Amino acid sequence: GAGVSQSPSNKVTEKGKDVELRCDPISGHTALYWYRQRLGQGLEFLIYFQGNSAPDKSGLPSDRFSAERTGESVSTLTIQRTQQEDSAVYLCASSQGLAGVADTGELFFGEGSRLTVL
Amino acid sequence: AQSVTQLDSQVPVFEEAPVELRCNYSSSVSVYLFWYVQYPNQGLQLLLKYLSGSTLVKGINGFEAEFNKSQTSFHLRKPSVHISDTAEYFCAVRGGYNKLIFGAGTRLAVHP
Numbered sequence: 631g632a633g634v635s636q637s638p639s640n641k642v643t644e645k646g647k648d649v650e651l652r653c654d655p656i657s658g659h660t661a662l663y664w665y666r667q668r669l670g671q672g673l674e675f676l677i678y679f680q681g682n683s684a685p686d687k688s689g690l691p692s693d694r695f696s697a698e699r700t701g702e703s704v705s706t707l708t709i710q711r712t713q714q715e716d717s718a719v720y721l722c723a724s725s726q727g728l729a730g731v732a733d734t735g736e737l738f739f740g741e742g743s744r745l746t747v748l
Numbered sequence: 749a750q751s752v753t754q755l756d757s758q759v760p761v762f763e764e765a766p767v768e769l770r771c772n773y774s775s776s777v778s779v780y781l782f783w784y785v786q787y788p789n790q791g792l793q794l795l796l797k798y799l800s801g802s803t804l805v806k807g808i809n810g811f812e813a814e815f816n817k818s819q820t821s822f823h824l825r826k827p828s829v830h831i832s833d834t835a836e837y838f839c840a841v842r843g844g845y846n847k848l849i850f851g852a853g854t855r856l857a858v859h860p
Contacts, residue, residue, distance in 0.1 A: 634791075661845075661846065663847055663848075665850075671852060671853070672754075672838060672850045672851055672852040672853050673792075673838065673848075673850040675843075675847050675848075675849065678845045678847050680845070685845060686844065686845045686847065721791060721792070723792075723848075725846065735780050735782070735797055735799055735842060735846070736782075736794050736797065737848055739784075739791040739792040739793075740791050741789075741790055741791040742791055
């Protein structure tokens with residue numbers, strides 16, 4: 631598709647269950663970012679991928695959070711043993727990649743996956 | 749380290765009135781600044797960005813922003829707002845690995 635695609639759009643789960651959130655970036659974008667947006671708050675950075683590697687994982691809040699990216703395309707964010715404080719919208723963004731003369735600096739965002747932990 | 753402060757969490761305004769949404773940043777390196785808009789239940793959409801050059805930046809939907817290095821500000825303005833401008837607005841600064849560091853957001857509520 632033309633934009634960043636995320637699934638599921640909504641996920642309701644019980645405390646203690648594992649969840650997987652998927653992001654399909656814009657074709658050809660080598661950089662991929664995950665953010666978390668709690669209700670009424672700004673966006674918290676979670677992790678950055680350049681290709682298949684993750685040079686910046688500094689925003690992952692605990693070891694229950696992990697992410698991977700395969701084939702320089704799809705990325706999956708996994709939350710193990712979910713807690714109620716994990717309830718949020720998880721946003722994925724992609725961009726062209728490393729900064730260069732032609733880099734516009736813009737991140738393109740998906741519509742997010744809304745996670746509710748009961 | 750870079751950071752962004754949005755001074756107003758909510759801004760109510762009447763339709764056709766002017767509006768200014770304030771943003772201050774902190775950065776020790778070259779500054780790249782962005783404003784994004786988020787309509788209800790949607791993702792973020794870029795309004796405008798400052799990378800270099802003219803300090804007055806024009807964006808979509810009639811918005812503009814001015815980069816002020818001495819005041820470390822990047823305030824967003826629109827001379828006449830519409831009901832359809834009701835949304836959450838986020839200011840951001842580029843950080844390491846080109847990630848964006850966002851402010852807490854300003855909710856603009858336009859009333860008839």
